[in-house]
Amino acid sequence: MLKLQELEAGYDESMVIRDIDLQVKDNQVVCIMGRNGVGKTTLLKTIMGILPPKKGKVIYMDTDITKKRPSHRAKQGIGYVPQGREIFPKLTVYENLLVGLEAGTEKKIKEDVYTYFPILKDFKKRNGGDLSGGQQQQLAIARALVANPSFLLLDEPTEGIQPNIVQEIQEVILDIKRTSQTSMILVEQDLEFVKNVADYIYVIDHGSVVYEKAVDEINDDEVYHYLSV
Amino acid sequence: MTQIILTLFNGLSLGSILLLIALGLAITFGLMNVINMAHGELIMIGAYVTYVMQNLFLNYAPQQYFDLYFILSIPIALLIAAGVGMILEFSLIRFLYRRPLDSLLATWGVGLMLQQLARSIFGAPNVGVQSPSFLNGGLEVGTLLFPYSRLFIIGLSIVCLVSIYYYFYRTSSGRRVRAVMQNRQMAECLGVSTRKVDLITFAIGSGFAGVAGCALTLLGAIGPTIGTNYIIDAFMVVVVGGVGALFGAVAGALGIGFFNTVFEYVTNASLGKVLIFLLIIAFLQWRPSGLVTSRSRSLD
Ligand SMILES: Nc1ncnc2c1ncn2[C@@H]1O[C@H](COP(=O)(O)OP(=O)(O)OP(=O)(O)O)[C@@H](O)[C@H]1O
Numbered sequence: 459m460l461k462l463q464e465l466e467a468g469y470d471e472s473m474v475i476r477d478i479d480l481q482v483k484d485n486q487v488v489c490i491m492g493r494n495g496v497g498k499t500t501l502l503k504t505i506m507g508i509l510p511p512k513k514g515k516v517i518y519m520d521t522d523i524t525k526k527r528p529s530h531r532a533k534q535g536i537g538y539v540p541q542g543r544e545i546f547p548k549l550t551v552y553e554n555l556l557v558g559l560e561a562g563t564e565k566k567i568k569e570d571v572y573t574y575f576p577i578l579k580d581f582k583k584r585n586g587g588d589l590s591g592g593q594q595q596q597l598a599i600a601r602a603l604v605a606n607p608s609f610l611l612l613d614e615p616t617e618g619i620q621p622n623i624v625q626e627i628q629e630v631i632l633d634i635k636r637t638s639q640t641s642m643i644l645v646e647q648d649l650e651f652v653k654n655v656a657d658y659i660y661v662i663d664h665g666s667v668v669y670e671k672a673v674d675e676i677n678d679d680e681v682y683h684y685l686s687v
Numbered sequence: 688m689t690q691i692i693l694t695l696f697n698g699l700s701l702g703s704i705l706l707l708i709a710l711g712l713a714i715t716f717g718l719m720n721v722i723n724m725a726h727g728e729l730i731m732i733g734a735y736v737t738y739v740m741q742n743l744f745l746n747y748a749p750q751q752y753f754d755l756y757f758i759l760s761i762p763i764a765l766l767i768a769a770g771v772g773m774i775l776e777f778s779l780i781r782f783l784y785r786r787p788l789d790s791l792l793a794t795w796g797v798g799l800m801l802q803q804l805a806r807s808i809f810g811a812p813n814v815g816v817q818s819p820s821f822l823n824g825g826l827e828v829g830t831l832l833f834p835y836s837r838l839f840i841i842g843l844s845i846v847c848l849v850s851i852y853y854y855f856y857r858t859s860s861g862r863r864v865r866a867v868m869q870n871r872q873m874a875e876c877l878g879v880s881t882r883k884v885d886l887i888t889f890a891i892g893s894g895f896a897g898v899a900g901c902a903l904t905l906l907g908a909i910g911p912t913i914g915t916n917y918i919i920d921a922f923m924v925v926v927v928g929g930v931g932a933l934f935g936a937v938a939g940a941l942g943i944g945f946f947n948t949v950f951e952y953v954t955n956a957s958l959g960k961v962l963i964f965l966l967i968i969a970f971l972q973w974r975p976s977g978l979v980t981s982r983s984r985s986l987d
């Protein structure tokens with residue numbers, strides 16, 4: 459599905475991602491873990507095309523997309539839920555979802571996103587910027603789902619959200635894994651949830667992969683070792 | 688009493704003219720943050736399109752259809768100015784989105800070139816455009832006379848405003864524009880082609896400059912420098928109204944139009960202009976971001 463080859467990326471002078479090789483197979487959920495500031499978000503931005511890599515390749519469905527614009531990647535089926543949600547504040551909830559349709563071929567919002575997040579139907583006419591953080595997160599996920607992506611990038615979807623909504627979001631992610639063919643890269647700090655949802659994990663430190671294993675072979679202590687400060 | 692009504696009407700009339708010339712700029716400068724000094728020349732293009740249409744009708748159309756030239760000029764001026772805007776965006780502006788000073792200088796140069804082009808084609812002296820007969824005369828109410836041409840401009844500015852509102856808030860293309868202006872990067876990540884949106888938005892803003900130029904032919908003779916006479920006013924309206932707030936421009940235009948008329952009535956034309964400038968400076972000291980504040984993070 460997705461292959462990263464010797465990827466290097468960063469901002470101006472500072473190199474944040476140093477030589478990362480990574481692979482996501484069809485229908486696979488890959489989790490990326492790592493302490494704050496090690497470059498997880500930067501990696502996702504590079505996959506999405508927001509940040510041009512200094513070196514290396516991004517291969518998606520056997521084609522090299524390293525030089526393509528984010529909108530092209532979105533139309534090829536990559537959905538992105540960024541850290542910080544990036545809701546359009548002055549567009550209504552419904553309009554935010556409609557913009558999500560741009561990447562796909564659907565004309566209408568599917569009912570199932572409202573089944574996942576009923577609150578979005580109740581708040582249809584509200585401005586995105588007036589929603590709470592947790593509601594915005596649900597909207598950001600729904601906005602990525604409406605276009606039927608074949609590959610989802612989720613950057614810490616449960617960060618800074620109250621427990622019962624975390625629960626709800628985790629249920630949705632599990633349900634997507636169970637019921638659809640969608641592959642995923644999920645950046646997540648909660649090892650318990652990672653073990654529930656992931657097929658494969660990568661731990662990143664200082665911009666490189668320091669640990670990678672199929673989820674049923676991982677050793678908690680080793681992972682915690684890399685995550686502790 | 689009649690004097691008050693007349694002053695109000697003149698204020699409204701001037702306000703609607705200001706609004707018409709500023710609407711396009713409210714899109715390209717207000718929404719997109721492009722300082723387009725050639726905006727005045729897009730107005731000029733609209734005015735000359737009307738002039739050319741008039742001549743075509745004089746020479747080739749039967750007499751009784753002459754008035755149609757003006758009605759047809761409006762959409763044609765819109766399309767031609769939008770086309771010129773598109774060429775401008777594609778060949779120049781898109782390289783300067785993050786460089787306001789460069790775009791100011793470059794578009795100023797383009798403006799001068801367009802003026803020179805007009806001079807070569809139509810000659811340096813002003814040319815007159817004959818108003819269509821249905822706009823001659825005026826509406827008499829008691830002792831008051833409201834010129835039809837002024838009423839028409841008020842109506843035209845309302846129609847333009849409503850169409851812009853409809854486009855931005857009721858169409859999918861307009862929704863894409865708003866999404867890009869609010870969060871360019873995320874819109875791109877969701878599959879919106881931001882390049883295309885920039886091109887279309889700039890073309891629309893330019894198109895409305897063309898419509899304004901068409902309307903200005905009702906007010907007097909037109910010449911190659913007609914745009915420079917109005918560009919300052921247009922920027923003033925957008926800045927007073929609040930950059931990024933389309934409907935701030937309405938308040939800005941009506942406010943400036945009204946105060947200007949009152950000042951000119953109680954003093955004289957040139958002192959009135961000075962007073963309105965002082966008022967605007969004082970106003971911007973008090974509210975630097977204009978009447979309606981709306982952050983536009985359009986092109987960062
Ligand atoms: N726009 C930027 N310009 C310059 N440096 C940046 C920028 N964004 C992030 N960085 C730097 O790049 C490094 C990696 O940041 P990144 O956001 O990828 O980390 P992260 O692993 O996602 O952290 P977190 O867990 O806190 O989300 C950090 O040192 C950060 O300061």
Ligand SMILES: [Mg+2]
Nearest residue numbers: 498499500541
């Ligand atoms: Mg991050």
